[in-house]
Amino acid sequence: MTSIKALVAESAGLTSIPPRYTFTRSPDDEPVSDDPEDSIPIIDLSLLTHGTPDQRSKTIHQLGKACQDWGLFTVINHGVPESLMKAMTGACGDFFNLTEEEKREYGGKHVLDSIRCGTSINASVDKVLFWRDFLKFFVHPQFHSPSKPAGFREISLEYSKRGRELAMELLKGISMSLGLGDTYIQNALNLESSFQILIANLYPPCPEPELAIGLPPHSDHGLLTLLIQNEISGLQVQHQSKWVNVNSAPNAFIVNIGDQMEIMSNGKYESVLHRASVNEKATRISIATIIGPPLDMVVGPAPELVHRETNAPAYTRMKYKEYLQLQQSNQVDGKSCLDHVRILPA
């Protein structure tokens, strides 16, 4: 399957998209709001890690509210060096600039291959193709990385370590916001051995951005996703049945709640529906870090959050690996994968 990068490069002056890239939007998917009323919550991490007790408890409250109202927030003062974030987006740009033949070496087929690059999502089942090339690699508990281009491995090792530390701090705050101890989630889900995957997305300029889509509406499978990008926006999130553009500060992380958190919190913190739009002018690169429990962990609602009469379990237990395989081998359809574990009220 031809990458979008090669398609754009081979057809200089492309003025329309090939028919297979036409994505049909439903009328309620538009318009997209840029209303300042719809601005994304901002969490100052330094107040959580180094603030006074009062600042800390306020930040935990804000974090809980952001998880509940939005399922998405941006994080500032997170301690990850800006130079490392830039180096990582740069390294991913360099990876996509390798020749098609060099990249083919990583063209894995199976969703559990530890390094895999390709186009669209799952080009063998996607009826519509998405305007996106990707590289996915597992970085924890075992670190895997392409060995090309030069420096890629070192940068992604450091970046994934810092991303994991950031995720653990956020998970402590989230755990507290659920009324659990700060290390509850880490211990209950054995996050010492957390599964962590890096997903680099490349969205080349598209001649008909309103007809194509980079990634269709979906939620992420893990607990939390941390996202950075190369100064070009494109992420859109669904909030109170409206689509909203996510415009973040250049140095911020965009964080969203994934399906395993929805399950673990028994639906209190729902995973957020999001999509990636494309544009006519600039190449966009985004890098998502998904943090989840170990692949062999069976995940269900935390017993502490379930009460037989007032808050019955809303999800069955399923092994994370099984969930991931289910989600990744089917066509993306919003949050439909959660239907496999949802218990419908009697």
Ligand SMILES: O=C(O)CCC(=O)C(=O)O
């Ligand atoms: O590129 C983006 O903004 C979103 C990427 C994303 O949703 C993903 O990789 O799961």
Ligand SMILES: [Fe+2]
């Ligand atoms: Fe996503």
